[in-house]
Amino acid sequence: MMNYIYKNKKRFLFLVLALLPGFAVAGELNQANTAWILTSTALVLFMTLPGLSLFYAGLVRSKNVLSVLMQCFAITCLISIMWLAGMYSLIFSDGGSVQAFIGGLSKAFVPDMGPDSLTGDIPESVFFMFQMTFAIITPALIVGGFAERMKFSAMMLFSAFWALLVYVPICHWVWGGGWLAELGAMDFAGGIVIHITAGVSALVTALVLGKRKGFPKTAMPPHNMPMVVTGAGMLWVGWFGFNAGSALTADGSAGMAMLVTHISAAAGSLTWMVIEWVRFGKPSVLGIVTGMVAGLGTITPASGFVGPAGALAIGISAGILCFYAVQIVKRHFHIDDSLDVFPVHGVGGVLGTILTGVFAAKSMGGLGLNDVTIMHQVGVQTIAVIVTIIWSVVFSYIILKVLDSVIGLRVSEDQEIEGLDIVLHEETGYHNL
Secondary structure (H helix, E strand, O other): OOHHHHHHHHHHHHHHHHHHOOOOOOOOOOOOHHHHHHHHHHHHHHHHHHHHHHHHHHHHEEEEEEEHHHHHHHHHHHHHHHHHHHHHHHHHHOOHHHHHOOOOOOOOOOOOOOOOOOEOOEEEHHHHHHHHHHHHHHHHHHHHHHOOOOOOHHHHHHHHHHHHHHHHHHHHHHHHHOHHHHHOOOOOHHHHHHHHHHHHHHHHHHHOOOOOOOOOOOOOOOOOOHHHHHHHHHHHHHHHHHHHHOOOOOOOHHHHHHHHHHHHHHHHHHHHHHHHHHOOOOOOOHHHHHHHHHHHHHHHHHHOOOOOOHHHHHHHHHHHHHHHEEEEOOOOOOOOOOOHHHHHHHHHHHHHHHHHHHOOOHHHHHOOOOOHHHHHHHHHHHHHHHHHHHHHHHHHHHHHHHHHOOOEEOOOOHHHHHHHHHHHOOOOOOOOO
């Protein structure tokens, strides 16, 4: 045994060191981190297929259940191919003189990726897949803003152009070394990149398409609450890959991100439930799961920067603000954001992004603010929020208006009454209906 160790001393020394907590060698594969990001990748894709798919499908009327499932499935396939063809490269490769705004195309179709290619201490293929799952779920979230009334062809084209013109540049600015990253914007797992972009774009889509026939006078309750709760549970579990996976390491930072994610989800759920209980006399199942999503979306940008106490405050704030945002959007302004994407994800993303600048401070129990004051960081976070909102609104609107003039966005009124399952896919979710 000693002879073997002597002959393989370099390999043996690295193996011993690699087993030490927190140790990593630059340019060397870390199997623990790789295993965790592989797991996280599966968890994040699990959030879309089947988590978000079931959650959204249960919330719509029975005549549209398959259309929502189809949209989430098709978006997954579409973005996967687009990611390979150039989205990944435009975000994560060197853009040269325009690096502050967009990456280059040197990684299109990843010609140099092999089994030994590394990003940090994990295989580039694993990093590629992990980031792809984030790109997949973001346009899928927008489906909730136009559910039950958009043409399938329009949905596919909108998702493709939106991914290129909204998701790609903003993701590069924040995570690809762009100007927001240089400014110091903090977004651990997607409050800016995912929730604000998707939430704001869903609101624009709802406004451009207009209301569903009968809204808001005709009641349009979820057709299958067990499906909704099942999907919500999958989202909660999958979100651990979303947030804790964003640490890109299997260490204490991932563990803390997982802990604060869970605390915020629980706090958001209970807060929403209590508000409903007090205001309406009974707590609803729909309310408690919506509060969970609000808590999860709001903690996302802060998840790698705050402690448990900060997560509790963020979750409670999410439950309160997102609850009243839903009431304002639907009951006051009568905007038919079908599945509450803007008031939950958009408002939650804005809230969480700004509160990151507060609760990340060590004085607030966080991990620190890189030698800046709370006010300075909140200012940076606010700039990131405002720019993201403006960019998302402008380009979402342009894409929608161009598509409407070319192919039309909405199905006809008669088709909407009949239901998208039959009209667009010649199938039904329930044969006895």
